[in-house]
Amino acid sequence: MPMTYNDFKQLGMRLDMSRGKPAPEQLELSRALLDEAGTTGFLSRDGIDCRNYGHLLGLPEARELGAAFLEVPVAQVVAGGNSSLELMHDALAFAMLFGVPGGEPWRKQDDIAVLCPVPGYDRHFAICEALGIRMINVPMNDDGPDMDFVESQVASDASIKAIWCVPLYSNPSGAIYSAEVVRRLAAMPAAAPDFRLLWDDAYRFHHLTDQKHSTLNVLDACAAAGHEDRALIFASLSKVTFGGGAMAFLAASKRNVDWWQQRVSVRTIGPDKLNQLRHVRFLRDRAGLERLMECHRALVEPKFAAIAAAFAEHLGGLEGVTWNAPAGGYFISLYTPPGFAKRTVALAAEAGLVLTPAGAAYPYGRDPDDRHLRIAPTFPTLDEVRLAALGIALSLRRALEEI
């Protein structure tokens, strides 16, 4: 007899699947980063004492590593602290307070809006909400945002200052921006002269298949279209080495980097160069990073596969129920028939399974159709993931039976 929701509830499971955190085994992959920390010393290649103050834009070799990862010139990369979210927050806070190159401080305008392809990353939306920036939902396709919609909005409305983009293995839809979409984003006319692409390249190396997808170099595309200052690229090593103790990068045009330098020179004397040095010595180069990411894939891919298998077994053929099979990244999106996402999350919670709140992937936490669930399979063990996938499926089935 197949397991029912009530059977599952009886298991008394206690599991948190709400956030995209690396599992302990993934963190172990970078064990040498800790073990060798005592022998890394403090002197950079160029003789910089990494213990002392200074080097506002990051240790030179850390910037070089970022440049190699992001395929941009070294002078256009900033190596920062442990969080790219901080860089994104500060970029928007600086925009509000001081403006970005080519524009006035955003706070001087009554109405500021940002385009938000949905479903998207809840922390992007939280920054906008905190800053009082109006968010406009944009339909998302497998190859990126609906560009006809984006172009018409951006061309006609000067209050629209930016668009959030996770170009590769988009959070949480898994979308991969096509070259055509990147070119159109780079080239489209914007009513706001200081329009920006907020390019969160969070999953650039987080492949889940043999095909290592990539997206068009957005700085090049913008420069080619005569919009050199349009893109601000954000990336981090948080899901490469340590979630809480890695290094983040900002990449942009020279003019944007100068602007950034001016703004952060007031805020800090420099980032933690010792941690940057440890990362440079540990990862070495792009090949080193890619080898490490293969090891991540070996741990993460079975978890994604387990979810897919459980959903196929328990949700296959149910009308209006779909899910994606991402080729990379950290999330699976499960779509219920309209009106069933919240109830599914509630039923899962009653069975001891904490999921990301329904609607979290939408601005203001409001999924207009109440049908999207974000599944984060990385942190629990493979056995737990199998069980959790079953629990999610049974919770959804139960929700559908309640009508």
Place this chain on the structure above:
Amino acid sequence: MPMTYNDFKQLGMRLDMSRGKPAPEQLELSRALLDEAGTTGFLSRDGIDCRNYGHLLGLPEARELGAAFLEVPVAQVVAGGNSSLELMHDALAFAMLFGVPGGEPWRKQDDIAVLCPVPGYDRHFAICEALGIRMINVPMNDDGPDMDFVESQVASDASIKAIWCVPLYSNPSGAIYSAEVVRRLAAMPAAAPDFRLLWDDAYRFHHLTDQKHSTLNVLDACAAAGHEDRALIFASLSKVTFGGGAMAFLAASKRNVDWWQQRVSVRTIGPDKLNQLRHVRFLRDRAGLERLMECHRALVEPKFAAIAAAFAEHLGGLEGVTWNAPAGGYFISLYTPPGFAKRTVALAAEAGLVLTPAGAAYPYGRDPDDRHLRIAPTFPTLDEVRLAALGIALSLRRALEEI
């Protein structure tokens, strides 16, 4: 024949005395923080995996360490990244954008002002200047700011939202706030309901004499006066362990800490807990910190003494020339007769000696009397400091001779 300015210039010296940086020997005092980094591991006392995301307000034992250092309750301490300047910047940026508890966003007011005891810390002033906050100079005495002036301003002008305070071994005057000054700052009526003391406790443990001075607990004083939310305390270990790789603290009322948590939750998922763990294991407790600071003193005090000796020898008895003998901190203030500070810095530069720009210790870089020089003796070697002090003295003498 005593050395002249021209003789000194012939030496072809190249020395940067412009910033208050720890010397390499001081950084060596915390060598174990690096050497033992490989054995510290990643598990906190409570089993927290410091490698992963989370713990927005800092690792519990890092907050406890901060609480012991600052003598405030643990729940009222935030342990952050490598820079207290960042915390100060963000506190003011958040105040502009969102307001502090008890008030509206500062940006909604046409005019925002902050009181600046002078001479003061140039980076405090740079934050205000960047944010468009008007700065009002406040005369500084040996026991803190001129409180009659402060009280009259704060009571009558609602645009005055805060005052910068470095309560112990004030940067750069060496002032030590008396208990009476702290009590008056805590108790004074303020026209602005959201008035704040920006309490930069940068030199709390940086004694240069046997007498370990301390200042009144400002959170207690504020609470006793019914102004529980008035003080925001900032501190860091940058001049205890590593200038660029230490840990910073914010301490305030529970209400202010809740506000901080709300604001930073949008900005980051948490600080680098691995570095916090390393610091906790290395410093252990307040006694550990104080032992380390004794070692700093042994290295730093002779440099301060060398400056004092050189000034006494070469500047003693010159009319209008004075300097202070700080009991702690990182700076010596040298006062020239009015109108001679800039010229002295220029002459020193011609002789290869880079000093902090004259006027730097004043808002907008403008010393109204052009008479203050900030001397930072810590970074160069003792021999270099001796030579530099001679160079400064000879440059000032030459400037005075040029009339």
